[in-house]
Amino acid sequence: MRIVKSLILTLFALTSNGALASAASAADRAWVFDDAPSYPGVTMMQVSEGRQTVSGSITTEWYGAIPMRDARWSGDVLSFDTRNLNDPARPTRHWTAKIDGHGMMLEGGIWHADVKQTGRPATVTEVAARTFRPAPDLPPMGSIAPDNLAATPPMGWSSWNKFAEHIDDRTIRAMADAMVASGLSKVGYRYVNIDDGWQGKRDSAGILQPNAKFPDMKALADYVHDKGLRLGLYTSPGPKTCAGYEGSYGHVEQDARTFAHWGVDYVKYDLCSGEWFYADADSVKRTYHQMGVALKATGRPMIYSLCEYGRFAVSSWGRQVGGHLWRTTGDITDDYTSMSDIGFVRNPKFAPSGPGGWNDPDMLEVGNGGMSDDEYRTHMTLWAMQAAPLIMGHDLRRTTPAAMAVLTNANVLAVDQDTRGIHGQRVRREGDVEIWRKPLVGGAVALAVFNRGSQTTKVTTTAADAGLPRLGRVRDLWSDATVRPNTQFSIPPHGVVLLRTSLR
Structure with a gap:
């Protein structure tokens, strides 16, 4: 009226x-x-x-x-x-x-x-x-039952860090080809995620269409699936996505059905312009619950990635709304300051995650060139120790040998993908040195020794660091070499040593 x-x-x-x-x-x-x-x-x-x-x-x-x-x-x-x-x-x-x-x-x-x-x-x-026409009121909050997806942290690739919204069908197909040809898919990377920039306009029935750069989204999904991979898409609960494309505001259930029809396997839901409409804990939880229910209702299994920058203690309710991973920070950038702030400070503040639901400190920058090899090893180690999703963000066609060595180290990936899913914790800090511990399957322990300083430092780990009465066999996971207990390590600036040890 x-x-x-x-x-x-x-x-x-x-x-x-x-x-x-x-x-x-x-x-x-x-x-x-x-x-x-x-x-x-x-x-x-x-x-x-x-x-x-x-x-x-x-x-x-x-x-x-x-x-x-x-x-x-x-x-x-x-x-x-x-x-x-x-x-x-x-x-x-x-x-x-x-x-x-x-x-x-x-x-x-x-x-x-x-x-x-x-x-x-x-x-x-x-x-x-x-005149703006508001969407109907959000449905009441509920609780979505676990679905056995994401038993270990998802691994894959996303377009945003390298390409932002400048993406197209041809580039996504090329990334899928490169993931297979390079051997990345063989070590566990399987999701090919199209971030912001694929959306077009809605037709007369309100069905969201891809833009001209993506002529047939279902055909693209089929292509990715034929490679043995899975396809992800991005949307927002607001009218606009972060890059200004069409969001899902007022069309949540309809968009979920469209994604399922296309054959999508992973949906990232980024708050973006929804921040205006959903600004308190109750409305944010309910808008993510709404999409969680909508995805379940399609009958198609889809990984659900919550991107609301860690607001309102998301790790305490992310599973309840159907989430399999939830961002704990703002966007990462390809530099040591951003990466270390997220990895050492922000992500550790959240309640531990585990199988079926993971704290997400954002995508990997390995391969984009803004950090040194030592800093990228620290990046990968921090994410692995905290059981983080490993979503690459570089151009897979131009992966350097050094970046490939970081991304495919089987020992390090095993720490991240350990089926206990324990979120590692800092156990000792002395000056610029931090030692983190992560219990693994079978009684083993991963120990990460980080040098956050600007000078090379020497560090010796102890049984107390590992939470064990004594150190048994010790293996340096980055070099894949057995070392003696109580070995003194020389760690370069912003570098890391990652060990696996046990009583035996």
């Missing part, structure tokens, strides 16, 4: 030629923006005035209708605030709308974007066309 009333009042305020009446005379007014930047995509501003109050909203393609706060006129200038996104230090953003004749200059900001754009009075038809 409010929208209808607003449209009636807007129509009443129209002049005979279809333009809005002056700012001073209209009770309800609307302006549209014809050349708005794609982000945040502000397309319309609406204002309603009562005797004592001014209210309204700005409509965006990413976040729908954003209500004004503390709106007030001063002459021909409307000032107001909006709730901000993702910036606790600046929870609101200030806006001004200056009316100049029939035009208007809007200035403000949303999250990281500053907005400055000119608008014109809207017609009733334009208001109707640009």
Whole structure:
């Protein structure tokens, strides 16, 4: 009723030629923006005035209708605030709308974007066309039964770290070919995941279509399956994905059915523009539960990857909504600072994961060239010790011998894929040295000795580090060599030694 009333009042305020009446005379007014930047995509501003109050909203393609706060006129200038996104230090953003004749200059900001754009009075038809239509309320929270998928951390490849949204059918097929030809598939890498950038528009029935770069998604899935591999896709609970493509907002169940029809085996659900709509613990949990239920309802087994950056202690409820892995951090970048912050600080804060549900510290950067070989070994060791999913993120056609040695070391992969699924923990820290322990099947123990400093250091491990009364046989997993107990290791800057030991 409010929208209808607003449209009636807007129509009443129209002049005979279809333009809005002056700012001073209209009770309800609307302006549209014809050349708005794609982000945040502000397309319309609406204002309603009562005797004592001014209210309204700005409509965006990413976040729908954003209500004004503390709106007030001063002459021909409307000032107001909006709730901000993702910036606790600046929870609101200030806006001004200056009316100049029939035009208007809007200035403000949303999250990281500053907005400055000119608008014109809207017609009733334009208001109707640009009015945001909210999705139905989220269904109630429930609990999804385990399905025996992801008994060990998933292994595969994703397009984002190397290609971002610049991907196409040909590239994905080439990655599948390279995964097989290089032998990566033989050591356990099996998922070929298309991240953001594949989405097109919805047809008249609301069914999401791939864009022109992906002419036949089902045929692509068949191609990947014929290689003995599995296909993954990406979407968002918001109207837009992180790269500005079509999200699943209002079409969750429909999109799940489409993915199943295409033959998708893995779905990454990235909060992105959904952050505006689902901003508290209850709504975030329920939106991920909604997709979890929708995927189950298709009858097709699909790995469900939750990407909400570790909010609201996700490791405590990720399984409940059907998740098989859940991001614990923001995006990784290909440098030691980012990788080590995630691996040593952020991911360890979460409750231990295990078979069927894994803490996900984001994708591997091995092979992208931003770190040294020692730093990449540290990267791989940290992920293996914490039973993390191993999702590669480089161009598989250009894997160097050094990167291949890191990614395919059977001893290290065995630590990550150990069927006990224990999330390793730090047991000792002395200066720049950290020693981590991970119990393995059969009573064995993995010990990782990290040098986080900028100088080579010497370290000797002990039985106490391993949680054993004594050290039996000790094997250096990176060099695949047996070493004597209590050997002193010389570890280069940002380097690591990874050992496997037991009583026997």
